[in-house]
Amino acid sequence: MTFNHFKALLGSVAQAGVYHQPHGAADDLQRAAEADGYAAFRIDLKSVMDKDGLLAAIAQAMGFPDWFGHNWDALADCLTDLDWHEAPGYVVLLEHCDGIHGRAEGDFVTFLQVFSRSAEAWRQQNIPFWCFVDMQADGIGWLPTAG
Numbered sequence: 001m002t003f004n005h006f007k008a009l010l011g012s013v014a015q016a017g018v019y020h021q022p023h024g025a026a027d028d029l030q031r032a033a034e035a036d037g038y039a040a041f042r043i044d045l046k047s048v049m050d051k052d053g054l055l056a057a058i059a060q061a062m063g064f065p066d067w068f069g070h071n072w073d074a075l076a077d078c079l080t081d082l083d084w085h086e087a088p089g090y091v092v093l094l095e096h097c098d099g100i101h102g103r104a105e106g107d108f109v110t111f112l113q114v115f116s117r118s119a120e121a122w123r124q125q126n127i128p129f130w131c132f133v134d135m136q137a138d139g140i141g142w143l144p145t146a147g
Contacts, residue, residue: 002028003028003031003032006025006028006029006032006033007032007035007036009144010029010032010033010036010038010089010091010128010130011036011089011128012128012144013122013123013126013127013128014123015144016089016119016122016123016128016129016130017116017119017120017129017130017131017141018112018115018116018119018131018133018140018141019130019131019132019133019140019141019142019144020132020133020135020140020141020142021093021094021095021132021133021134025132026042026093026095026132026134029091029093029132030042030091030093033089033091033130036088036089037087037088037089038087038088038089038090038091038128039082039085039087039089039090039091040090040091040092040093041061041062041090041091041092041093042061042093042095043057043058043061043062043092043093043094043095044057044061044095044096045057045094045095045096045097045099045100046095046096046099047099048099048100049100049103049104050100050103050104050107051104051107051111052070053100054100054104054107054108054111055070055071055075056070058075059078062078062082062085062092063084063085064078065078065084072110072114075111075114076114076117076118079114079115079118079129080118080121080122088127088128089127089128089129089130090122090127090128090129090130091130091131091132092115092129092130092131092132093132093134094131094132094133094134095134096134097133097134097135098135098136101135112131112133112140115131116131119131
């Protein structure tokens with residue numbers, strides 16, 4: 001997949017959601033998002049060990065407000081109300097996820113479920129919200145083709 005493919009795909013509100021990140025595609029995904037004026041966030045989870053680390057990493061990378069409560073409900077609130085990063089769309093690149101998936105699988109699954117519900121909430125507002133997960137494990141959808 002190429003930059004042009006990603007640029008065409010990212011505008012599809014109906015297909016936005018949580019997907020495997022194609023191997024080696026992070027830079028092109030970020031460039032395509034930014035070319036469309038989207039807010040793009042790269043979150044490195046390589047050294048994250050647990051739920052607290054997940055929440056801290058995303059809060060820092062996405063610049064969550066001071067009221068962020070470091071729990072799943074607060075994560076959902078922040079992901080569905082990005083007033084501090086107003087944009088026509090959002091792309092979150094979760095990098096190096098295999099470690100946290102192996103160390104805290106239940107928490108990581110919940111984390112991705114919050115992203116999936118957030119994508120649905122944004123879809124209802126006709127705004128694309130994409131989350132790309134860099135990991136080898138099964139259970140995450142593959143990126144659709146444009147169109």
